[in-house]
Amino acid sequence: MPQHRADDIDAPKAREETKIEGPLGIIAGRGPLPCVLAESAVARGLPLHIVGIRGEAREAIERFSHTWVKMGEIGKMFAALNDHGCRDLVIIGGVNRPDFANVRFDLGALRNLPFLVSLGKGGDDHVLSSIVRFFESKGYRVHGAGDVAPELLAGAGRLGDKAPSAEDRADIDMAFKVVRALGRLDVGQAAVVVKGHVLAVEAAEGTDAMLVRCAELRQMGRAGRGARTGVLAKAPKPGQEERVDLPTIGPDTVSKAAAAGLAGIAVAAGQVLMAEHAATIEAANQHGLFLQGELAGETDE
């Protein structure tokens, strides 16, 4: 039996060829992903319009055709999409769970009140799949960023200069086991394992905060100092709504993993967004971390 594969990652679902028929609508949250996706679409000759969520999306979206909406301005969002003829959507970039007490809803929101109320409950995956279903019920086609621009997904095998050691391999396998067990319960998408010891598990705090915690735990001497050891693993939850919630890594993930003393990062190949591709690999090489895309194993417990 081949030991050197992450048997515990789910096999990627076969993706259908994505056909975008009209202008692409991009609902933009935090981070660099919305702009990277927009650039990729422009390079493909695809017309687009970005709806940026105020306080979340970066100002850089203003380079493209765009409309700003505040949280709660659902009517304004639909108007912008319709005015620009967008029936194909990508929803991308994180959005904080809003404090509903401080959100001002417009008329379009009030028309969709039952949907909004349903968002207040349940895990992330429940919320995100509700959002997708909501757009679909309005006649939109929702695509994953990786379907529109496959080059944004992490590839398979060794992605940087360094390769994981045998000890790293054992930590990778263990970390994917933890991520998978948690994913079934709609918890996080990431875990850190050091020498067979689970140092941290991600829930609502996010990967960055988890890595900061790992760095602190290591300085307290609770996780072995000295040489770089241990791995951050990221993979989507089994059955999660991959169109809106793929796990993501970037240069900042790499530098935080380095600060936590880890030997490297392993991601589920084809299922994790790595939008700043070159910068992420360069950061891994500079810090001396391995960066590994793991193919899903053939077996499934």
Add this chain to the structure above:
Amino acid sequence: MPQHRADDIDAPKAREETKIEGPLGIIAGRGPLPCVLAESAVARGLPLHIVGIRGEAREAIERFSHTWVKMGEIGKMFAALNDHGCRDLVIIGGVNRPDFANVRFDLGALRNLPFLVSLGKGGDDHVLSSIVRFFESKGYRVHGAGDVAPELLAGAGRLGDKAPSAEDRADIDMAFKVVRALGRLDVGQAAVVVKGHVLAVEAAEGTDAMLVRCAELRQMGRAGRGARTGVLAKAPKPGQEERVDLPTIGPDTVSKAAAAGLAGIAVAAGQVLMAEHAATIEAANQHGLFLQGELAGETDE
């Protein structure tokens, strides 16, 4: 099917009547538990000797017959136990994973080098069961604190004034599911669930640090403000070495759970140490939190 039980906690193993034949040896780590156990033993008329680990055990152990040993003074520890005729042991109170580079080992330690090297690897449970087997291989009988003093374990049912609501019940069930899934992988013993949303999962940072994180996440508005909602659940890992590693709660756990805005705490009845019994319940009542001992369900997935 009864919904109102934590079906996902393992059934407590039937405990054999514990017969302590000679003086009780207590290997004492951090916190109040070693002294509480010693008091309970004295009240039973049981002679004892405490071996306190320097830098971990409280000075209060000096009220009892005791010997201080530094981390690494394994020969001195055995000498103290033998001099006081202790063949029955309880190992109690947390100990930080030592930074082996800074530990000075005595001759007795050097004689047991292979054992010490084996402690450097693996999860907590691996380390703790190794320690138990090590003492057993030297002819000691290792007991759980709850076997010697059952009144230190959390009981079943409503332990304080307040009872969980129907919404709390759903969070309790979900939280035990998470704890159990993680426990199988030798990760943590605790999780926090708020309105069906897993806010945090414990790994190496410990319950207190996890609760502090929950308080921060809530202040950032990522987990709903306002009325107290959500639950901290604690249960042992399935198959864990319960003689040395029972989960623990105390008044400080309660005040940190209150600061995190939680509605209450649920523990696996008979499987979680609650040494400061009265103070813990009083803290729960003062903060308006429920405190619930959950019986294991009959079913096991």
